[in-house]
Amino acid sequence: MGIIRNCLAYLMIMLALSGCAEDSKPLRLGAVLWPGYEPLFLARSQGDLEEERVGLVELLSTGEVMRGVRNGALDVAALTLDEALLLAQDVEDLKILLVTDTSYGADAILADGEMTMSGLKGKRVGVDSTALGAYFLSRALAESGMSESDIIPVSLSVDMHESAFLNDEVDAVVTFEPIRSRLLGTGANQVFSSRDIPNEIIDLLVVRGAILKDREESVRYLIDAWYSGVRFLREKPQEAYGLMSERLGLTEEQVETSLEGLSIPDRKEVRSMLYDNNGIRAQADRLERLMIAEGLLTEQVQLDDIVVARSLWD
Amino acid sequence: MKLTYPPLRFLLPLLILIGGALALLFVLFVARPYLLHLTDSNARTEISYSVNRLQGTLEYMLLRGDEEGVQREIAAASMRRYVKHLVVLDDQNRVIASSRLADRGRLLSDLSLHLPGDFLDDIKSSGSLNFYDSAHERTIYGVAPVALPDPGEPRQTARGSMVIEVDTQLLGNNLLGRIDNFFLWIAGFILLSAPLVWYAGERFINRRLARIMGGIEAMQAGHYDQEVKLGGGDELGQIATALNRLAASIRVSREELKNQNALFDEVMRHxxxxxxxxxxxxxxxxxxxxxxxxxxxxxxxxxxxxxxxxxxxxxxxxxxxxxxxxxxxxxxxxxxxxxxxxxxxxxxxxxxxxxxxxxxxxxxxxxxxxxxxTNEQLVNISRRIFENTSEGILISDRDQRIVEVNDSFARMNGSSKEELIGSRVEIVDSSLSGERLKEQVDATLAVKGSWQGELTCRRADGSTYPVRLSVSAIRDRFNRQDGFFAIYQDISAEKEAEESLQKLAYNDALTGLYNRASFKLHLQKALERMKRYDEQFAVLFIDLDRFKEVNDSFGHECGDRLLEQVAERLNEQLREVDLACRLGGDEFTVLVPHVDQTEGLAVLADKLIAAISKPYLVDGQELFIGCSIGIVLAPTDGEESDLLMRNADAAMYHAKESGRGCHAFFDSEIDDRNRRRIQVKNGLRLARTRGELSLAYQPEVDPVSGEVKIYEALMRWYSNEIGLVSPVEFIAVAEESELIEELTEWLIAQVAADCQQAPLNRAKISINLSPRQFRSESWLRQVNAAVDSGSVDPGRLCIEVTESALVEDFSRAHEQLKEIQKLGIEVAIDDFGTGYSSLSYLKRMPIDYLKIDRSFVADIGQDTDDQTIVETVIVMAHALGLKVVAEGAENSQQVEFLTSHQCDLIQGYYYAKPASLHDLAAQEREQLNTH
Incomplete structure (x- = not known):
């Protein structure tokens, strides 16, 4: 019996080893340039996010991020809520991992000169064809007592926002940081911002459900890394701004300004948004309805367990 | 050389362990290095392709000034997992695009790449992709030159570079790690499987082998009945099955051997x-x-x-x-x-x-x-008995075909053995013995297996003969009847003897009629029938009249012939169903069954009387007899044979009394009389010894002188039981038997005693003799004796007889009376006129007196015819020299008439009633006194 016991022990060790080997593959996290996502990079720069565990892939458009997730090249993605819904349409087991930030002025409608919201009536308003753009515009119009028919919407992709506005191809543009800061720097007038509708424009980290099963530890590691980045931003803002400005292509002041338009909730707040006050779920429902109305979503997304299991947070 | 193999249970796990260890060694020292090499070269090829592709794209974009596109391409390429860092550098080694946006515009030296600077220059100058291994980082750097527009010389291209940092572990070694794992798993599995195999071997091979071994050992020890219990269709299972089969076959053989041995023993024993x-x-x-x-x-x-x-x-x-x-x-x-x-x-x-x-x-x-x-000898003896016995023996088979008969049977049957054997035989010929007997015999045979009895058989010629048959069923071993054997005894002679015995017993030898015994039997049967079927029947009791005379006169031979003829005549007159019997002597009976009317019986009785009364011719002599018939009817006149016979007898008597040659039905009066007669008879037998007899004397008086000439002695009997019995009654009874002789003897003796005394001593005394007494000589001897003894004076004795006594047997009466006369005794004919009154015998007979019957005397003075008869008789008697006595004179007219016609003596109440000697003496004394 001694032999058998030894054999079994040996087997157990090997099983343990093989499990480690499986989790040793780094998670791939795709993100575009967005100040709200910067704590990730801050964490990496501070060594709190090891490349061997979570590889950060810096992409230029959310389209590529979403493609990466769809094709399985990426495990985790930094996306807006509407993008997450869109992606969930294709990736069945997509889960919301955490809320990175909410827009608190980072999204805005900018117009020429002394124009106000009401002045936009009959004007050309550039807006990208994303759900966020449509949502933000419709919210802004609704807040000002107008409807979409009161303006002339002009479809503009994000990279076109700046040039189209500066070249007067549009009278106003629905845009967001860092374009917003740059355009404000050129003398553009902000007529509406997400500060008017707080907690409605939400940025998230989403994760493929399969990853949660296989590599839960890495996901926990990521969450911890995120909050260490957030802590770094809070505790050493100037150092952080310096690091961020390099990546964002902004001055430290601009970084500070752009961050003012964002609200980065702490761990407790995020937890309550995800699980307690149903904030995420309600907003997702609202957004989903709009997206279906706009034809952006072809089918209803299963929202019941769109959020990762609470146990991950405990 | 002798090899010792380790036991099988250890061999297999050992082999597995050795194999596992060898496999591990192989993996570690051969497969793993080879795979390392293989993955490494794969990685380099993979990087080469990626770099080559990027090189082209980037050069294209850079030459067009699309730095944005370059950055996008770099970002996209960096998505590959194994890419740690991807940087595009210009000719000054400044970052144009990077997987990290923050790197842009920096110098290579500021980046965290551990590439020697001259390596980059070498690449640029060589113009082709090369690798740099940074072993301690587990990293390969792939560096390739990139053509890019020269900012100084618009038409020239400068040579930048592209650096890709690859994590070798993620690229290929990761696979290696997995392979390691895989081999570890296999090794582990092998190691683990060793004990499993050991266990399995133990469980599925060794233990089962041990069982097989156990089975073989058991067989060695001679236990072939122990089955090796081993399931499964594998080789061991098959071995076990084969072993079991072997054991079974050996067991069977052994059993057979044993059985044969036992059989041999058993055969030998029995x-x-x-x-x-x-x-x-x-x-x-x-x-x-x-x-x-x-x-x-x-x-x-x-x-x-x-x-x-x-x-x-x-x-x-x-x-x-x-x-x-x-x-x-x-x-x-x-x-x-x-x-x-x-x-x-x-x-x-x-x-x-x-x-x-x-x-x-x-x-x-x-x-x-x-x-x-010995048995053979016995069989031979049996055979000889079979052949020679006088009994017929027959053996049949199941189909009732004769299998064997002996000569005696053939002889009995009147055919040959050859004819009989093979023919069918019926034990009981139902046409002869009846269907019932046949069934009975068959049933008895079936139940008891044998039957004995007598029956009738038919000979070959159709004649029949009685046999005593003993038949036994032959049964086969299933107890089924398989034929029978029968022993026939011809009992013809025996039967005949029996029949004649029967006749002797039940028939009258003389007449052939039924005898008394058989009559009783038939009467009994008739009574039973009567009781059962309410069937009235009659018995005729026939008594021949005057047969005794024939017998006496012509001898018994003649009497017998006569009886034969009587029997014949009886039979002629009777119907089939009527039964004639001879009870004995001259008594016959006829049993008449089915009687409806008594008239028929009367007719039958008259017919019989007529037939029997016809004259007979016996030995040339013509004889006449008659008969009287008493008739009884059952059940009216009795329901028991004794009573019936008694009553029939009584009726017959009555008929006889009523005058012979007639019939009489029994009635109660006859019965009463018969009872009386029996009483009288019985009483009379004792009367003499009891002194109940006495004599009365009636005088016969000479009317002229008035002198008593004769005293007639009249017998008187006063019975203490039945009182005074008239002489008419008891004399008739006495006449039927020898009592009359006794009475006569007493009478003579008494008269002898009385005649000496007055007044008898002065007259004659007459005594009456019954006609029956003339049949024997006894009275004569008595009278002779009395005379000889001197007690009686013959001169003073007179004998009175009736006419019938003379008529019955004239010659005998004549002789006897003559002898009496010789003695000097006078003879008187009593009751003259009532009988034959034949003159011829009056003339021939030695007679002294005629006594005119009182019926004539009584009519004197009233019937002139009777008066004339009286006159004539007196005249005729006187003419013959006889004296006349008139009886029953009661008055003077009669006395006068008689006296006038010279009647010699007169007797009657006119003179005196009969009186005892004592009274006579008293009267005389009285007369003497009055005189």
Whole structure:
């Protein structure tokens, strides 16, 4: 019996080893340039996010991020809520991992000169064809007592926002940081911002459900890394701004300004948004309805367990 | 050289462990380095392709100034997992695009790449992709030159570079790690499987092998009935199955052997013969139990030889015979008679040689046929009995076909044996003996298996004969009737004898009519029938009249002939159903069944009387008899045979009394009278000794002188039981028997005593004789004796007889009366006129007086005819020289008439009533006194 016991022990060790080997593959996290996502990079720069565990892939458009997730090249993605819904349409087991930030002025409608919201009536308003753009515009119009028919919407992709506005191809543009800061720097007038509708424009980290099963530890590691980045931003803002400005292509002041338009909730707040006050779920429902109305979503997304299991947070 | 293999249970796991270890070593020292090499070269090829592709795209974009596109391409490419860092550098080694946006615009030296600077320059100058291994980082750097527009010389291209940092572990070594894992798993599995195999081997092979071994050991030990219980269709299972089959087949063979042995033993035990096996040398090898018990020794067990078992004579024979058998090599049969312990036994012996390899022996089977021989003799005796017995014996088969008969049966049957054998036979011929008997016999045979009885058989010629048959069923072993054998005894003679005996017993030898016994039987039967069916029947009691006279006159021979004829006549007159019997003597009865009307009986009785009264011719003599018939009817006149017979007898008497030659039905009056008659008869028998008899004397007076000439002695009987009985009654009774003689004897004696006394001593005394008394001489002897003794004076004695006495047997009466007259005794004819009153016998007979019957005297003065008769008689009597006495004169007119016609004596109440001697004496004394 001694032999058998030894054999079994040996087997157990090997099983343990093989499990480690499986989790040793780094998670791939795709993100575009967005100040709200910067704590990730801050964490990496501070060594709190090891490349061997979570590889950060810096992409230029959310389209590529979403493609990466769809094709399985990426495990985790930094996306807006509407993008997450869109992606969930294709990736069945997509889960919301955490809320990175909410827009608190980072999204805005900018117009020429002394124009106000009401002045936009009959004007050309550039807006990208994303759900966020449509949502933000419709919210802004609704807040000002107008409807979409009161303006002339002009479809503009994000990279076109700046040039189209500066070249007067549009009278106003629905845009967001860092374009917003740059355009404000050129003398553009902000007529509406997400500060008017707080907690409605939400940025998230989403994760493929399969990853949660296989590599839960890495996901926990990521969450911890995120909050260490957030802590770094809070505790050493100037150092952080310096690091961020390099990546964002902004001055430290601009970084500070752009961050003012964002609200980065702490761990407790995020937890309550995800699980307690149903904030995420309600907003997702609202957004989903709009997206279906706009034809952006072809089918209803299963929202019941769109959020990762609470146990991950405990 | 001898190899010792480790036990199977350890061999397999050991082999596996060794194999596992070898596999591990192989993996570690051969497969793993090879795979390392393989993945490494794969990685480099993979990087080459990626770099090559990027190189082209980037150069294209850079030449067009699309830095944004370059950055996008770099970002997209960096999505690959193994890419740690991807940087595009210009000719000044400044970052144009990077997987990290923050790197842009920085110098290579500021980046965290550990590339030696000259390596980059080498690449640029060489113009081709090259790799740099940074082993401690587990990183490969792939560096390739990139053409980019020269900012100084618009038409020239500068040479930048592209650096890709690849995590070798993620690229190929990761796979290696997995392979390691895989091999570890396999090794682990092998190691783990070793004990499993050991266990499985233990469980599925060794234990089962042990069972098989156990089974084999059991078989070795001779236990073939233990089955190796091993499931599964594998080789071991098959071995076990085969082993079981083997065991079973051995078991069966053993069983068979045992059974055969047992069979042999059993046969030897029960074979009714002595069986022994003797070796060539003469030693017993085997002797069965019967042999042992016969010779009281088991020679095989004690190792005896022939000499010590048998006596010398037998031994020599056996040795000799055994030698012959062995020499011949075949069996030999013989009969041999031996003597052992004084008992002689005849054997049927079979000897045959037994060859068992080298050893040769002789088996002897000896069957004791002593009894059989005796049986054969018995059978022969039985056969002889069968052939020679006087009884007919018949044996049939199941189909009632005759199998065998003996000569006696053939003779009895009146045919030959050849004809009989094979023909069908019925035990009971129902046409002769009736269907019922046949059924009864069949049933008895079926139940009891045998039947005895008498029946009638038919001969071949159709005639019949009675046999006593004893038939027994022959049954087969299933107890089914398989035929029968029958023993026939011809009892014709016996039957005839029996029948004649029967006749003797039940028929009257003389007449052939039924006798008394058989009549009683028939009467009994008739009574039973009457009681059962309410059937009235009658009995006629016939008594012949005057037969005694015939018998007396012509002898018994003649009487017998007469009776025969009477019987014939009776039979002629009777119907089939009527039954005539002769009770004995001259008494006959006829039993008439089915009587409806008594008139018919009267007619029948008259017919019989008429027939019997016709004259008979016997021995040339013509004889006349008559008969009287009494008739009784059952059940009216009695329901028991005795009573019926008594009443019939009474009726017959009545008929006889009523005048012979007639019939009378029984009635109660007859009965009463008969009772009276019997009383009288019985009383009369004792009357004399009891002194109940007395005499009364009536005087016969000479009317002229008035002198009493004769006193008529009249018998008087006063019975103490029935009172005074009239002489008419008791004389009639006495006449039927010898009592009359007794009475006469008493009468004579009494008269002799009385005649000496007054007034009798002065007159004659007359005594009456019954006509019956003339049939014998006894009265004559009595009178003679009285005269001889001197007690009676014959001169003073007178005998009175009636006419009928003379008529019945004239000659005898004549002789007797003559003899009386010789003695000097006078004879008077009493009651003259009532009978035949024949003048011829009056003339011939020695008669002294005629007594005119009182009926004539009574009519004197009233009937002139009777007066004339009286006158005539007196005249006629006087003419014949006879004196006349008139009886019953009661008045003077009668006395006067008689006196006037010279009647000699007158008797009657006119003169005196009969009176006793004592009274007469008293009267005389009185007259003397009055005188």
């Amino acid at each position: 074979i009714p013969a002595l069986v022994s096996i003797v070796s060539e040398k003469g030693n017993f090898v085997y002797a069965n139990r019967r042999f042992q018990s016969f010779y009281k020794v088991d020679p095989a067990k004690k190792g005896l030889d022939l000499d010590s078992t048998f006596n010398s004579g037998i031994t020599r024979r056996h040795r000799e015979l055994n030698r012959q058998v062995l020499a011949r090599g075949g069996p030999m049969q013989l009969h041999l008679t031996t003597e052992f312990e004084g008992r002689e036994t005849t054997w049927f012996m079979v000897k045959f040689p037994l060859m068992n390899g080298e050893s040769r022996s002789v088996c002897t089977v000896s069957l004791d046929i002593t009894e059989q021989e």
